[in-house]
Amino acid sequence: MEIYECKHKVKCDFSGCKNIATFSLVKRGLLRHDICLCEDCLNEIYNCVAKIRVPKAVESPFKLNKRLKKDEK
16 A cells, blocks of 8 residues: 555545545555545544554564573573
């Protein structure tokens, strides 16, 4: 899945939104699906997803070394 800037003037795909789409969300596969979004709708989607999905932090190698020392004892 990728996000591109819209090159054509099209209306945002969300119902009730009358803004011009600035971004296009593309799902590649056997059939190509595009969803055109304005900047406001894209920000709303981002905020909604951020409430549900929080990226996990990468574990520090320093903590890994401490865990390895505990396992050896």
